[in-house]
Amino acid sequence: MTAVGRGGLVGRLAARPWAYSYIAAALTWVATVALNGGAGGGALIGAALAFSAFAVLAALGQMLVITLGPGNVDLSIPSTIALSSALSMLVMNEQATMILPGLLAAVGAGMAVGLFNVALIRLLRIPPIIATLSAGLVVLSVAISFGRGLKIKPPPAFADFAAARLLGVPALALVAVAAMVIAAVVLDRTVTGRAVAAIGQNARAAGFAGIPVERVRMAVYAASAGLAGLTGALLAGFSGGNSLDQGEEYLLLTIAVVVIGGTDVGGGRASVAGVGGAALFMFLLVAMLNTAGAGPGPRMLLTGLIIIAVIATAGEARA
């Protein structure tokens, strides 16, 4: 598998899988605006940037877990989002002084879920899929139990921040971009980040090369759930309070964004930049379908087909 350079634009694109997601997003934007009679393009970009920020944050965590190698998926993200959105509102209690503790509580609760996942995987030898799936159910129950009927609004300062814009760019989008930059730096320029990619490519060789495989795995699952925790808190701030089904769509959404963004499903190669493009694409896809008058049914159908198509073409497992 040598990197044979194909000439020109096609060659440069082929070497950068993340580019496709941005191109797809752009094309979908064009289609939506066209369907709308050419109007509302600017507002659409603004909405896309704001809404896709949440998907970016949650998907970054999923991306880290998937990069750990085949069999690693975090199916507890939706439940963690539900939990942290309720928890953050509870802690913040509509007071500006409690914003930071509320955020910390959300992220901390997320990391606790992540460590719970790791405990199930290691101590009880449960495959990650099942471990995160069942942990997610337990966490969801906990979230429902003290989140149901919660009518606490976010502190005004927090809600303002969630809706704020800087030169037309939503503040949340900047948060998402910052998270992407941090993720890229960690993966590329820290020892732990390199370890994640190594484990994903060849866990056996990583062990032989002196990498503490289990410790890194723990860190990754904690980080993924921590990011989900942050997403939940921000979602609550943006939506004017928590709601229990906020996290539901993020199960498939995070996996879709990771896969479409060009991360290798077999592990070992994360595509951070692609997460941004794919998140935009997923939002614009919904917008396009809504504008065309299609309901949630076609959207889900199309999303599922796109994921299968992307994996089938790009995802041939390494022997």
Place this chain on the structure above:
Amino acid sequence: MQPDAAARGRRLAGVLRAALPALAFALLLGTIFAQQPRAMSYLGLNLLLNLALPVVLATMAQMLVITLGDLDLSIGAFVSLVTCIGGTVLPSQPVLGVALLLAGIGGYAATGALIGARTLPAIVVTLGLSFVWLGLAVILLPTPGGLAPGWLSGLMRTRTPVMPLALWASIGVALVVHLALMRSAYGTVVRGMGGNPRAVARAGWSLLRLRVAVYALAGVFGVLSGLALLGLTTSGDANLAGRYTLLSIAAVILGGGEFTGGRVSPSGAVLGALTLTLAASLLTFLNIPPDWQIGVQGGILIAVLGLRAVIERIGRAEALA
């Protein structure tokens, strides 16, 4: 002698693993009867196990896929889709309805072919597939509705002697699948593929054809499960059976199945499905709020797998003794 001690340990673990589903079922049944002696009757059993048959059938579908070492995260959505097809198209246009159901089975077979031919991770593919099924179901029935065909709801309400229909049918399903998977010559090769695919391929079998056949059969059970569910609830709903995915996985594991290695037990899985149905009924009897029921399901799976880890450790300790 060392080698035989290891074998002894494995056998002990195997015995415990096989006994677990029966013990769990008996324990649960006993707890319910102790709580509510009136449940020890035909009517009581019928109430408790009313919705068991669809779960049993979905579990069989999941078990077939797990035999090959894969996992099907779309079975719940597929069963829901079948209820939608059955509730809308089947009564008025039976031919089209049947064609759609067959197309669904074909979709499962195609998924198996794709996974096998390109060596794709089944988890992600079936997760995508679940949204294909869900999307189709929502298009067909945006809100719960439709009406089950008369013959179907009539069939599901049949009053069988001695035991409720759910129990008779579950026993029948366990028998049929046991004969097909565990006793038949072809089923043995399927299990062998789960245990050592390369050996089976070297013996001249086509792994791709085996996988497509298994997935198609899973689709058949998915259709049966959806039809049974429709007959019981009489209306279709795109979100009705979402939890069947986790339930079916839990039932297979509770029944002694393993995620890799081709080790599954049809009778154990059926017992597991019955046990989980009982557990759901018990939770309702105990007035546990539905919000917590979700968590308890997850907890049950964790507990079962944790117990299995303990059993494995006992097996290993026995080997070293």
Place this chain on the structure above:
Amino acid sequence: MTLALSEAVRLSGIRKSFGAVHALGGVDLRVGRGACLGLVGHNGAGKSTLMGVLAGTLAADAGSVQVLGQDVLPGARHPGLRCVFQEGSLCPNLTIAENARVVHRDILGLGWRRRAGAVMAAALDAVFPGHGLRGDQVVGDLSIGRRQMVEIARAFSHTGVPPAVVVLDEPTSSLDGHAAAGLLAWVRRFVGEGGAVVFISHKLQEVLAIADQVVVMRDGRVVLDRPGAGMTRDGLVAAMGHADPPARGQRVRGGTSRPVQVEAGPTATGGIALTAQQGEVVGLAGLAGHGQTRLLQRVLAAPARRDPAIRLSAAAALVPGDRGADGVFPLWSIARNMTVRALAGLRSGPLLDPARERALADAWRTRMGLVTPDVGNPILSLSGGNQQKALFARALASDAGVVLMDDPMRGVDVGTKQEVYTLIAAEAAAGRTFLWYTTEFDELLHCDRVFVFRDGRITGMLEANGVTEDAVLRLSFADQDAA
């Protein structure tokens, strides 16, 4: 015509190369009907490759395969040929009878289980009298020895037409004495009834006891092909070695005693202990798969596992031999593959410094003589030998004082090998300790001391001046102790 009828197997002019490595250089092999051929040879002689060509799992570059007088196409297998190789072909989740069904596709229909059980029972009774196995036993529950019995018996089992040719590769490696005796007696009966057997074993006494014809392979060629009568063990050992020993590289060792860096106690099955002093190059020899890799992995895992039998005084790094499975990170560049073990020292602040990483990678590219215009290229763009060099660089670029080498030069071209030998000598002189498992005799000449393995334990230790091919072969093929 009559010549072809009397032959079970005829391999003519078989050539096979894996890249730069010539595994088989024109091999002719004939197995007559009603005869047992014993095939012996040291590591890398080409036995496994030759059997792979016969079985159809490998396609020869040149030459022809004929079984029972019929030409066999490359990649195909003659239906009358059965093979028992060392990696198991049983499904552990199935019973013995069910495993028979998997290979005998004609056992179908009602009552198949009974028939399959009868087929296996007949085979087991014939090959291993007194085996005590039942058709309904799950293979995964059996010990390794009994699994091997099942696998061998299955190869001889039939539903009416017995197999014509059976290849057995190290069949007695896990069998106890009684079962091994049963198998040897059966082989004689089988060939007496007209079957043919190819019997590969490192237990020379066994080979001499049952083989009608003995073939010794060395370096991809047949060096001896004669009737077994009158052959002796010493004769076989001599044939496996080289007639003229090659010029040996002088290994100059410092006279002063240095601290012991590695010490591994004897295993549960006995043998002597292994020690390595600082700056020593210690060789691990013997037939492949006799415990050398396991020892290296135990040493590597010693700090984490707190293994009481292993004493390690410095950090240890491994250079794997199977680079695909154990070494290469296939999606990464050459540079990242080389620096992965040294990352902790390449930081400025909390982050890695790309300039320093690049400098380290370039320095090692020069030092190892990697043939690549850019260390930023993907690792898989390198040839196999250069990939191996990169894995060497990974270990040497780290701070490990002990370097463990798991037969890393297998399949590497001669030029690369020489460069690496020089490098190892230089590093050792600078104070690094090497534990070097190699399946090639010539490399042992670069070692200060050599420990020879057999059946999982160390049977002997040779000083540098006592390392001759004969001495190593004798310790590798030491007479079988009572089971």
